[in-house]
Amino acid sequence: MPPLNSTSPLTAETRHAVSIVLNGTPRTGHAHPRLLLSDFLRHELGAHGTRVGCEHGVCGACTVRIDGVAARACLMLAVQADGRRIDTVEGLAQANEGRMTALQEAFRRHHALQCGFCTAGILMSLTDYLGRNPKPTEEELRDMLSGHLCRCTGYAGIVRAVMDVTGRTMKEAAHV
Numbered sequence: 001m002p003p004l005n006s007t008s009p010l011t012a013e014t015r016h017a018v019s020i021v022l023n024g025t026p027r028t029g030h031a032h033p034r035l036l037l038s039d040f041l042r043h044e045l046g047a048h049g050t051r052v053g054c055e056h057g058v059c060g061a062c063t064v065r066i067d068g069v070a071a072r073a074c075l076m077l078a079v080q081a082d083g084r085r086i087d088t089v090e091g092l093a094q095a096n097e098g099r100m101t102a103l104q105e106a107f108r109r110h111h112a113l114q115c116g117f118c119t120a121g122i123l124m125s126l127t128d129y130l131g132r133n134p135k136p137t138e139e140e141l142r143d144m145l146s147g148h149l150c151r152c153t154g155y156a157g158i159v160r161a162v163m164d165v166t167g168r169t170m171k172e173a174a175h176v
């Protein structure tokens with residue numbers, strides 16, 4: 001195992017200390033300069049809720065919030081996250097007294113997931129997006145969801161869940 005070194009310049013062979021605030025808790029791990037933030041979260045800090053699919057920014061499965069803004073964790077190096085606040089899907093219930101959020105409950109109610117591989121990333125994007133646009137139209141919502149690949153649901157249940165939570169009327173939502 002290469003040595004840990006938090007003070008020397010970044011070198012490919014050296015693991016460096018990376019300190020973040022993960023879901024409200026200060027955490028420190030160590031990472032080689034090439035390690036992706038997504039792998040750092042999963043393998044160094046044990047935050048396995050963040051999924052890794054394509055590893056090149058296309059599928060959206062790895063989406064987390066970085067200083068409140070949804071971003072692909074596979075497109076950022078762990079060392080670049082030093083000092084940042086990172087929120088992952090685990091933090092949603094943690095911030096809600098241990099209970100699933102209204103959005104998560106709506107996902108369950110509307111069958112908005114099957115295998116669930118895409119779900120964490122979609123939830124993290126939605127928590128950012130709905131904070132900025134709390135009453136999206138269906139068209140706006142579908143446009144936002146186009147940044148996430150879901151191979152199971154056809155997106156209908158996801159759209160119904162969000163429309164339910166945001167109080168918008170939607171033809172399909174009335175039938176569930």
Ligand code: FES
Pocket residue numbers: 051052053054055056057058059060061062063072073074075
């Ligand atoms: S794993 Fe990051 S976008 Fe697909």
Ligand code: FES
Pocket residue numbers: 112113114115116117118119149150151152153
């Ligand atoms: S629920 Fe399987 S990929 Fe979305």
